[in-house]
Amino acid sequence: xxxxxxxxxxxxxxxxVAALAASSGTLxxxxxxxxxxxxxxxxxxxxxxxxxxxxxxxxPRFGWExxxxxxxxVNEQTPFGxxxxxxxxxxxxxxxxxxxxxxxxxxxxxxxxxxxxxxxLAGVSASxxxxxxxxxxxxxxxxAPQWGLRAEFENIGGSGGNLITVGAQIKF
Numbered sequence: 317x318x319x320x321x322x323x324x325x326x327x328x329x330x331x332x333v334a335a336l337a338a339s340s341g342t343l344x345x346x347x348x349x350x351x352x353x354x355x356x357x358x359x360x361x362x363x364x365x366x367x368x369x370x371x372x373x374x375x376p377r378f379g380w381e382x383x384x385x386x387x388x389x390v391n392e393q394t395p396f397g398x399x400x401x402x403x404x405x406x407x408x409x410x411x412x413x414x415x416x417x418x419x420x421x422x423x424x425x426x427x428x429x430x431x432x433x434x435x436x437l438a439g440v441s442a443s444x445x446x447x448x449x450x451x452x453x454x455x456x457x458x459x460a461p462q463w464g465l466r467a468e469f470e471n472i473g474g475s476g477g478n479l480i481t482v483g484a485q486i487k488f
Contacts, residue, residue, distance in 0.1 A: 349373055353466060355483025361476040362387040362403065367483070371411060379411045381425060385472065385479070396438045403433040405472050407450055419458045426451045429472045448473035462487050 352370040359365040365388060371381030389402035409427025416422055429450045434443045454468030463486045470479045 350488045351485050352488070353483050353485030355466060355468065355481035357468075357479055357481030357483075359387045360478040362390050362401075364388050365479050365481065367479075367481055369485075373413075377413055379413065380408065381411050381427070382406075382408045385429075387479075394437065399435070399437045401433070401435045403431060405429040405431045405448070405450075407472070409450065409452075416455075421456050421458070422453070423456060424451075424453045425470075431473055446473070448477070450477075456485070 350370070350372040353368075355367045355369070357365050357367075365385060367383055367385045369381055369383035371379055373379040383406075385405045385407075387403040387405070389400060392399045407427050407429030409425040411423055411425040414422045414424075427450050429448050431446050431448050432443065433445075434441065436442070450470065450472040452468050452470030454466060454470075456464050456466050458464040463484060465482070466485055467482045468480070470481070471477050472479070
């Protein structure tokens with residue numbers, strides 16, 4: 317994973333965290349459709365990925381979302397033994413919603429993710445943490461008032477960070 321840190325990304329992350337903290341009290345009082353979900357899919361470099369997420373609207377077109385993504389792990393045989401790698405990410409995004417039909421909407425999101433990657437080979441281990449930009453687009457089919465099905469393409473951290481997931485979400 318090619319990783320760079322910049323003061324601009326860290327400032328964006330701090331601003332996002334402050335905005336989410338400021339809005340959470342208002343959202344809790346209004347009972348405004350907070351949601352949570354789980355998705356499973358495929359990550360470009362790792363295979364099976366599992367994502368847990370939750371969020372709430374800020375207004376009818378925009379909202380926020382937090383997520384934990386487990387990219388899983390991969391093992392590969394080398395002349396020096398088995399190489400193992402794994403990664404996970406914790407992030408927050410601003411989300412825009414676009415109604416397409418009565419029960420179908422599109423969404424786009426952009427946010428900041430804190431990525432933790434680990435690798436080992438022949439008894440030598442290394443780990444790396446980084447702050448990465450993430451973005452995604454998807455569709456939400458609201459099957460019933462309280463739950464929906466979601467399909468999404470997302471990139472966390474550039475090359476090798478592509479994921480395609482499907483899952484379910486529930487409104488509170």
